[in-house]
Amino acid sequence: MKEILDAILSSDSTSADFANVKLPESYRAVTLHKDEEQMFAGLASRDKDPRKSLHLDDVPLPELGPGEALVAVMASAVNYNTVWSSIFEPVSTFGFLERYGRLSPLTKRHDLPYHVLGSDLAGVVLRTGAGVNAWKPGDEVVAHCLSVELESSDGHNDTMMDPEQRIWGFETNFGGLAQLALVKTNQLMPKPAHLTWEEAASPGLVNSTAYRQLVSQNGAGMKQGDNVLIWGASGGLGSYATQYALAGGATPICVVSSPEKADICRSMGAEAIIDRSAEGYRFWKDEQNQDPREWKRFGGRIRELTGGEDVDIVFEHPGRETFGASVYVTRKGGTIVTCASTSGFMHQYDNRYLWMSLKKIVGSHFANYREAWEANRLVAKGRIHPTLSRVYSLEQTGQASLDVHQNRHQGKVGVLCLAPEEGLGVRDAELRAKHLPSINLFRELDERSIQTSRDL
């Protein structure tokens, strides 16, 4: 592994150097163990501790298949899917691997008693498989997490529609939270040259998801002047949705749960901010019943912030806890676009507010190849910025996942894999200098809030 890292850190390595670098027989990776699937049985979700289920193991190097690339991973990131995997909810990811393994002898490689997690990476291509011409050893890349087979015409217009669509590192093996990773080369995109490895690794999954969900015609198709209600506006998805709304001439109405998170949204440029904790919304009276008066109070607060207007789009992902309110506050003809159900997937809402006011509920999931490419292009151009707040080592991935599980993080949480320290990998210092305050925004506010809590 040292030889690989030396080649990456050296400024004069050629593609031939990378093609000739000796590959190790095994590598270090963050894994789940199949024989521990039941380890949290009977516990409430909040008591399931990712530090207990995530292991750092030496695993054998997988065989490289046609159309694939082996990538040296400099940095990766924790996504909420890392949390879902690590607590085996809503189902164990080993079921995904078993099903994928039944497809072909090549996919059978994924069905193992361990699962290497991780749906983001920034790194360097080491080898490419048969039939790959667009990428070569030595290319500095990021990878999006859409894995598709594309043998069915269903996915030929919109690759998310492929019947064999999977999220790499969640529904497939050999993910990015490791020193090496295996991807299909159609997942590769150029690494934004002005970012460090850990910054470049952090937007991928959430940035692409927010792009499809909010901007793309496959999602809400946001336009200039739209009011966009964004739940968790400083979180993984929300921190990108907020940027897209601002960059696209819309008005984000940011919902967060603390003054620190409200500060982050303000620093990004948002003006309409609701602190849901301070304002104490209780959309559910009890386990079964919601409280429409609370929906109304929430809608009233939105109107106060917008000068009397309702929202054109709700960027939904909390699910059960907020969905009734989201449907209620959307304006006539507006869109509730949802990509998740963090607080529960059995949603309840009053359908009269949907049909009588001609509202639409749109389901959205990750992004197709092109949407992921467009989203990465905006990062590479310095139009959309990483929202990295904190960086952990590969050994600390369990703690990083616990932070996200307990909602103690801001924006994105990064993980160093092969990179020996933060700050490496910048190739375009000029573009970086231009955007430095925006690139560092989440990190600086996180450091400030740590300092404040130390002082108290």
Ligand SMILES: NC(=O)c1ccc[n+]([C@@H]2O[C@H](COP(=O)([O-])OP(=O)(O)OC[C@H]3O[C@@H](n4cnc5c(N)ncnc54)[C@H](OP(=O)(O)O)[C@@H]3O)[C@@H](O)[C@H]2O)c1
């Ligand atoms: N379908 C897809 O392709 C896709 C892609 C990415 C993520 N997801 C899913 O989307 C969800 C969010 O992901 P993420 O990366 O944004 O996670 P995240 O970084 O944890 O951010 C989510 C934010 O939502 C807010 N939130 C959480 N529970 C809430 C509740 N009950 N009511 C209101 N707000 C709540 C929190 O913000 P405040 O506390 O500040 O309000 C939290 O910071 C996860 O379930 C994830 O699996 C789906």
